[in-house]
Amino acid sequence: MDRQGDMKIKKAVLITIAVLAILTVFLVALAVRQHKGEERQRLEKYQKEVSVEKAEKNTNAKGEKTSEETKKSEAKKSLEDKKTTEDKKVTEENTANNNGQAVAIPSGNGVTGGHIVCIDPGHQAKGDSKMEPNGPGSSTMKARVTGGTRGTTTGIYEYQLNLIVADELRDELTRRGYTVYMTRESHNVNISNKERAEYATSVGAEITVRIHANGADSSKVNGAMTLVPSKNNRYVSRLASASYNLGKSILDSYCVSAGFKNLGVQNNDTMTGINFCTSPVAILEMGFMSNPSDDTNMNNEQCQSKMVNGIANGIDAYFGK
Numbered sequence: 646m647d648r649q650g651d652m653k654i655k656k657a658v659l660i661t662i663a664v665l666a667i668l669t670v671f672l673v674a675l676a677v678r679q680h681k682g683e684e685r686q687r688l689e690k691y692q693k694e695v696s697v698e699k700a701e702k703n704t705n706a707k708g709e710k711t712s713e714e715t716k717k718s719e720a721k722k723s724l725e726d727k728k729t730t731e732d733k734k735v736t737e738e739n740t741a742n743n744n745g746q747a748v749a750i751p752s753g754n755g756v757t758g759g760h761i762v763c764i765d766p767g768h769q770a771k772g773d774s775k776m777e778p779n780g781p782g783s784s785t786m787k788a789r790v791t792g793g794t795r796g797t798t799t800g801i802y803e804y805q806l807n808l809i810v811a812d813e814l815r816d817e818l819t820r821r822g823y824t825v826y827m828t829r830e831s832h833n834v835n836i837s838n839k840e841r842a843e844y845a846t847s848v849g850a851e852i853t854v855r856i857h858a859n860g861a862d863s864s865k866v867n868g869a870m871t872l873v874p875s876k877n878n879r880y881v882s883r884l885a886s887a888s889y890n891l892g893k894s895i896l897d898s899y900c901v902s903a904g905f906k907n908l909g910v911q912n913n914d915t916m917t918g919i920n921f922c923t924s925p926v927a928i929l930e931m932g933f934m935s936n937p938s939d940d941t942n943m944n945n946e947q948c949q950s951k952m953v954n955g956i957a958n959g960i961d962a963y964f965g966k
Contacts, residue, residue: 759822760964763850765841765918766811767857767928768793768804770832777839780880780920787917789837794860796940803934804832806943807856810931813953814856821957821966826850842921852891852963854956855918855928858943860935867936868906871896872919872928875912880920888919892927895959902955903948905932905939929956 769790776786793803808829815825826848828841836844845853859870871892876885892910900907913919919926931952932939942948 759824761824761826761849761851762818762960763826763828763845763848763853764811764815764818765828765845765853765855766804766807767855768807769829769834769836770804771835773835773837777837777917779915779917783880783920787838787915789839790835794858794934796934796944797864798937798940799934799944801934801940801944803858803860806858806931806934808832810943810949810952810956811856813949814854814956817953817957818960821961823960838916838918839921842918842923842926845926846923850924852924852960853922853926854891854895854960855926857928857930859930859933861933862935864935864937867933867939868908869896869900869903869932870908870930871910872913872916872930873910873926874919875914878914878920880914881922881926884922884925887925888927891925891960891963892929894963895927895929895956898959898962899929899931899952899955902958903942903951905942 769792772792773789775789777789779785779787793807795802796806808831811827812830815827818825826845828844829836841855842853873888873892874881874885876882878885881888889910896907896910899905913928916928919928932943934940934943943952
């Protein structure tokens with residue numbers, strides 16, 4: 646009996662151990678499953694938070710983009726409205742004042758009794774692409790007037806610079822006793838190159854000085870030059886010699902006074918504003934607005950004073966004063 650009892654006890658112990666082992670495995674499996682469930686929940690929660698955050702960022706970005714596009718659109722519309730207003734003003738001014746004809750006005754102090762000089766500040770605020778003959782009786786047609794170039798460094802338009810220098814030159818020449826006429830005294834005009842030359846004739850100008858600035862594809866090109874008709878010009882060959890003397894006198898004095906590189910007097914027979922002249926004429930290309938140094942100097946007040954003084958000295962030299 647004792648032996649059988651021992652066997653029963655051992656059997657009971659083994660069964661208990663087996664049951665405990667199974668229970669332990671079950672509990673471990675249950676714990677692992679629960680842990681995985683918690684991990685999955687945390688992962689799903691994290692992914693949901695990331696998704697919400699991403700959605701909010703996209704919404705904000707879209708809102709910012711829409712806001713930026715709205716600002717750009719409003720700015721563009723404002724510029725267009727301003728341009729429309731300015732164009733309308735120019736159109737009304739042209740219609741009321743000149744009806745497309747030259748409206749050149751005697752300058753400043755009027756007649757002084759001295760030599761008569763016509764100054765033509767080249768270009769104007771808005772070009773006119775309608776055509777006019779390149780010379781008297783010519784079948785070659787060119788645009789009435791263009792808008793000119795613009796400073797690549799200063800951003801100043803050529804038509805603005807031309808009038809600034811021309812205004813100062815008018816005042817200087819008047820102080821020196823000349824009678825001075827200007828083809829334009831504002832930007833909002835519509836005066837063709839042909840009309841400018843005809844105006845010089847109408848006021849009895851002894852010479853016409855056309856104020857311009859140059860431009861080139863290369864920013865390295867710099868210096869000043871004058872353009873005059875050649876002896877082979879089919880319209881104004883008779884003015885070639887005197888125009889050359891005028892151009893050389895102005896250019897040499899200008900470069901000495903203002904310090905610009907002297908590129909010499911050059912013949913040009915394609916300029917309508919030259920071909921319709923009836924007295925000596927020279928175009929002064931003051932410098933290159935495509936060159937940083939020339940552009941900056943031409944728009945410097947101190948340099949402009951030297952430029953004007955040089956031009957006036959050249960005109961004095963031409964008249965033998």
